[in-house]
Amino acid sequence: xxxxxxxxxxxxxxxxxxxxxxxxxxxxxxxxxxxxxxxxxxxxxxxxxxxxxxxxxxxxxxxxxxxxxxxxxxxxxxxxxxxxxxxxxxxxxxxxxxxxxxxxxxxxxxxxxxxxxxxxxxxxxxxxxxxxxxxxxxxxxxxxxxxxxxxxxxxxxxxxxxxxxxxxxxxxxxxxxxxxxxxxxxxxxxxxxxxxxxxxxxxxxxxxxxxxxxxxxxxxxxxxxxxxxxxxxxxxxxxxxxxxxxxxxxxxxxxxxxxxxxxxxxxxxxxxxxxxxxxxxxxxxxxxxxxxxxxxxxxxxxxxxxxxxxxxxxxx
Amino acid sequence: xxxxxxxxxxxxxxxxxxxxxxxxxxxxxxxxxxxxxxxxxxxxxxxxxxxxxxxxxxxxxxxxxxxxxxxxxxxxxxxxxxxxxxxxxxxxxxxxxxxxxxxxxxxxxxxxxxxxxxxxxxxxxxxxxxxxxxxxxxxxxxxxxxxxxxxxxxxxxxxxxxxxxxxxxxxxxxxxxxxxxxxxxxxxxxxxxxxxxxxxxxxxxxxxxxxxxxxxxxxxxxxxxxxxxxxxxxxxxxxxxxxxxxxxxxxxxxxxxxxxxxxxxxxxxxxxxxxxxxxxxxxxxxxxxxxxxxxxxxxxxxxxxxxxxxxxxxxxxxxxxxxxxxxxxxxxxxxxxxxxxxxxxxxxxxxxxxxxxxxx
Ligand code: SF4
Ligand code: SF4
Numbered sequence: 001x002x003x004x005x006x007x008x009x010x011x012x013x014x015x016x017x018x019x020x021x022x023x024x025x026x027x028x029x030x031x032x033x034x035x036x037x038x039x040x041x042x043x044x045x046x047x048x049x050x051x052x053x054x055x056x057x058x059x060x061x062x063x064x065x066x067x068x069x070x071x072x073x074x075x076x077x078x079x080x081x082x083x084x085x086x087x088x089x090x091x092x093x094x095x096x097x098x099x100x101x102x103x104x105x106x107x108x109x110x111x112x113x114x115x116x117x118x119x120x121x122x123x124x125x126x127x128x129x130x131x132x133x134x135x136x137x138x139x140x141x142x143x144x145x146x147x148x149x150x151x152x153x154x155x156x157x158x159x160x161x162x163x164x165x166x167x168x169x170x171x172x173x174x175x176x177x178x179x180x181x182x183x184x185x186x187x188x189x190x191x192x193x194x195x196x197x198x199x200x201x202x203x204x205x206x207x208x209x210x211x212x213x214x215x216x217x218x219x220x221x222x223x224x225x226x227x228x229x230x231x232x233x234x235x236x237x238x239x240x241x242x243x244x245x246x247x248x249x250x251x252x253x254x255x256x257x258x259x260x261x262x263x264x265x266x267x268x269x270x271x272x273x274x275x276x277x278x279x280x281x282x283x284x285x286x287x288x289x290x291x292x293x294x295x296x297x298x299x300x301x302x303x304x305x306x307x308x309x310x311x312x313x314x315x316x
Numbered sequence: 317x318x319x320x321x322x323x324x325x326x327x328x329x330x331x332x333x334x335x336x337x338x339x340x341x342x343x344x345x346x347x348x349x350x351x352x353x354x355x356x357x358x359x360x361x362x363x364x365x366x367x368x369x370x371x372x373x374x375x376x377x378x379x380x381x382x383x384x385x386x387x388x389x390x391x392x393x394x395x396x397x398x399x400x401x402x403x404x405x406x407x408x409x410x411x412x413x414x415x416x417x418x419x420x421x422x423x424x425x426x427x428x429x430x431x432x433x434x435x436x437x438x439x440x441x442x443x444x445x446x447x448x449x450x451x452x453x454x455x456x457x458x459x460x461x462x463x464x465x466x467x468x469x470x471x472x473x474x475x476x477x478x479x480x481x482x483x484x485x486x487x488x489x490x491x492x493x494x495x496x497x498x499x500x501x502x503x504x505x506x507x508x509x510x511x512x513x514x515x516x517x518x519x520x521x522x523x524x525x526x527x528x529x530x531x532x533x534x535x536x537x538x539x540x541x542x543x544x545x546x547x548x549x550x551x552x553x554x555x556x557x558x559x560x561x562x563x564x565x566x567x568x569x570x571x572x573x574x575x576x577x578x579x580x581x582x583x584x585x586x587x588x589x590x591x592x593x594x595x596x597x598x599x600x601x602x603x604x605x606x607x608x609x610x611x612x613x614x615x616x617x618x619x620x621x622x623x624x625x626x627x628x629x630x631x632x633x634x635x636x637x638x639x640x641x642x643x644x645x646x647x648x649x650x651x652x653x654x655x656x657x658x659x660x661x662x663x664x665x666x667x668x669x670x671x672x673x674x675x676x
Contacts, residue, residue: 015416018475021445022416206400222406224328224398243347245395247329250405281401300330300346302409302553307416 001059002027002313005110006066012295012306013066019310027313028055032068035075041098050101062313063102065110067291069095092116109215109269109312114290120161120198123266127285130262132255132275134285136201143192146199155202156182204279209249211273212294212305213263215312218256219305221297222249246300255283262288272297319388320399324366329409330553331396333358336623337652342396343627348551350627351394357387366403413557417445417475419600420568425538425582427454427574432591435468437572440596442474446570448505452482452582454537454574459488459497466501478505484535485512491528498525510535538573538582539675542631544648544660549627556626559613564630567609570600580608583633608632611641618644622652636665638672646673 002020006013008031020027030036030053039051050057052070072091078084096113103111124134138149139161150156157179164176181202208223224245251259259273262285272292276284298305327333330345333353340358342351364372369388373381391397400406422441426434434451441449451465462481469476481504483489489509495518498504504526510533518528533540558567571579577587578599588599599605611632613625617640622628630645637643646669649660660666670676 018416018445224395242395245328245330245398246346248407248409250407252405299553302330302412302557304412304414307414 001061003055003060003063004029004066005032005063005068005070005112007031007068008033010067012293015306016064016066016310016313019307020314023310023314025310025314030055030070032071034071036070036072038070038072038094041094041101048101050098052098057102057105060102060106061316063106063108063110064309064313065099065108065112069112070098111269111290114268114271118162118288118290120287123288124285126265127262129265130258132258132262132285133282135203138199139196140199141193141196143187143190143194146187146190146197149199150182150184150187153201156199157202158182158197158199161196161198203276203284205276206279206281207277209251209275209277209283210292210297211251211259211275212271212292212297213259213268213273214270214294214305214309216260216263217308218251218259219294219297219301219303220249220251221301222247246296248301248303251283317392317395317399319369319385319392321368321370323399323401324368324403325388325391325397325399326403326406327361327365328396328398329406332409332556332626333361334623334626335362336625337621338655339623341623341627342394343551343556344394344396345551345553345556350549350551350624351396352623353387353390356383360384360387409553411557411560413554413561415558415568417447418568419444419446419570421448422446422450422569423571423582424449424451425454425572425574426451426457427537430455430574430576432572432576434465437591438465438469438474438476439472440591441570442469442472442476444597444600445475447476448478448480449476450480450482452538453484454535455484456486457483458486459493463497466497466503469503470501474503477503479503480506480508482508482510482535485509485530491518494528495521498528502526539634539673541581541583542634542645542647544629544631544645544650546624546657548629549624550629551627559626559628561612562609563611563632564613564628566611566630566632570596580605581633608641616642616644618652622650624650624652634669634673634675636669638669646670 002025004013004017004027006029013029017027017029036053039054040049042049072094073087077087099108099112102108121137121139124137127134136153138145140146140149159179160176164178165174166176167174182199208225210221210223212219212221224247262273266288268288268290270292271288271290272294273288274286276286278284294305297303332343332345334341334343335355335358338355340353340355342353344351360372364375369384373384376384388397398406419441424434424437438449466479469479494507494509498507498521502525506526506529508529508531510531512530512532514530515532516530520527555564558564566580569580571582572591573579573582573587576591578589578591578594578596579587588602588605613619613622613628613630616630619625619628619630631647632641634646635641635643636646646666647660649658649663650656651658661670667676
């Protein structure tokens with residue numbers, strides 16, 4: 001049996017499920033919007049026995065952890081405002097252990113750990129290890145360092161170290177603007193010391209590549225946005241009027257090898273990698289998202305990734 | 317961007333040129349647009365992709381430089397091409413088509429003669445994985461009758477993701493009521509009211525719910541169907557790749573006519589069984605039922621020479637020549653040999669077929 005962990009309305013999971021049905025596969029899907037009973041994680045000197053949401057792990061062949069996580073906290077406890085953050089940490093801890101145990105026993109694709117511990121710096125180091133070019137990067141709390149970095153490069157950008165901000169304030173919402181160019185004027189307004197901030201050299205790009213990967217299979221898509229100032233820095237600042245051209249692209253053999261090497265070093269079994277092809281033709285690694293969106297890559301390039309995933313999950 | 321004389325060009329691979337008898341169309345499958353181009357430009361794209369503009373000019377002995385520049389200005393403006401040092405890294409898109417459900421869409425007709433339970437039919441359709449259902453009423457109905465139908469789909473968390481209603485006007489279908497129904501049920505993709513006193517299009521309620529059309533067209537029965545019109549063209553990868561191989565109306569469709577007969581289309585005479593006695597799933601899996609699925613545009617007279625053939629809809633029930641399954645749809649007014657559109661019903665050559673289908 002195949003186990004899927006996801007969210008109810010996740011289009012990608014729905015499509016994979018449609019394929020699993022077409023192939024007559026047996027599977028169980030657990031969505032993270034309802035309480036899942038944790039029957040037991042029972043340890044003794046002779047055995048380690050787990051049962052979650054009525055599923056006996058010994059019947060499992062493969063697990064696909066698409067999104068979210070199981071929810072072991074019964075509903076009433078989620079609403080206890082002061083206690084919840086603490087209980088959530090307890091829950092997280094056991095989720096991680098269960099994932100590790102299952103990963104040791106089964107083919108487990110995707111990861112809750114990796115998603116919430118998405119450390120950009122670690123990934124950059126792994127990319128460097130894999131001999132991929134990375135942008136010069138600085139994390140600092142010092143204006144002096146920032147100015148030095150700024151003066152050293154033709155242009156610099158900044159982005160979140162881990163997550164984008166999403167705040168609901170009394171007088172409106174506050175969203176992170178993703179990646180943007182840092183200007184002299186911005187720096188002038190800054191204090192001598194500030195919160196840890198990630199800065200990178202700005203790479204002049206020919207185009208961007210988004211690579212969705214599932215195990216060792218790569219699905220690269222080129223995002224052609226370089227002629228449009230609106231999307232020139234980061235394609236995620238979507239250009240509504242004229243959508244980017246998103247088309248299938250191939251990676252040169254040597255780059256493909258390095259990307260696979262990166263995936264191995266980062267111990268990720270699935271995700272999305274962002275790469276820039278610079279004006280000079282260099283492939284520059286930007287970041288990886290461990291639970292990357294694959295729907296738009298699949299649809300724009302006619303890749304049928306969902307079908308491949310279903311076939312992978314039911315293969316012996 | 318401008319023409320870059322130093323680099324070879326490649327076509328954006330999800331913008332696909334389709335050659336017709338007299339002109340061609342570039343089908344922009346992600347922006348859902350069609351741009352018409354001369355066949356000369358089609359040939360240039362076909363023969364010279366991967367070359368520099370200068371080389372192309374030379375291959376025509378530099379006799380047509382001005383026209384070639386004009387062509388490439390157009391291609392650049394529309395972002396149909398890309399100049400690149402590495403054309404070999406931009407492959408053609410794989411035009412594969414796959415579909416997990418045996419049946420993706422269905423038509424269900426209901427008239428005063430119908431004696432089946434629509435809810436039961438919908439449950440059956442849901443069982444076989446159907447995603448879209450069009451329900452056409454040729455008798456009067458009201459919100460109280462429709463509501464339980466959609467509500468049931470919610471309750472069973474149906475695989476049917478969209479429902480289109482076509483109903484005759486009745487006092488209960490005033491704007492307020494219909495809008496309320498659409499707000500309540502996101503599954504309703506459209507609600508069309510015919511025999512209305514006005515013609516009005518109400519765009520998707522709340523931007524993401526279904527749209528509403530009031531039309532003064534008089535509909536009596538299924539003979540209303542089958543009109544070919546550019547507004548119905550569907551310019552996207554799924555339809556395009558499906559049309560390369562399969563019929564653009566009937567592939568993976570099942571219809572239940574007003575008497576409960578299981579058919580490819582309610583307007584076709586051939587019935588393969590009746591929902592009251594037969595098993596729908598068995599019928600739809602038979603090669604006999606699926607035969608018409610394989611009538612693609614490349615095998616249809618006239619359509620095979622039409623530049624719209626992979627984005628157009630089709631009709632196998634009303635044909636220019638009713639005796640020939642590979643004949644052009646009767647209700648198409650387009651002539652790909654002259655590139656003109658005319659109202660199909662005005663064409664005297666179609667009178668014989670109209671008489672055959674009792675449409676005169
Ligand atoms: S074959 Fe013609 S009449 Fe039948 S459903 Fe298709 S368009 Fe309508
Ligand atoms: S000839 Fe008419 S029906 Fe045939 S493909 Fe062209 S527009 Fe469509």
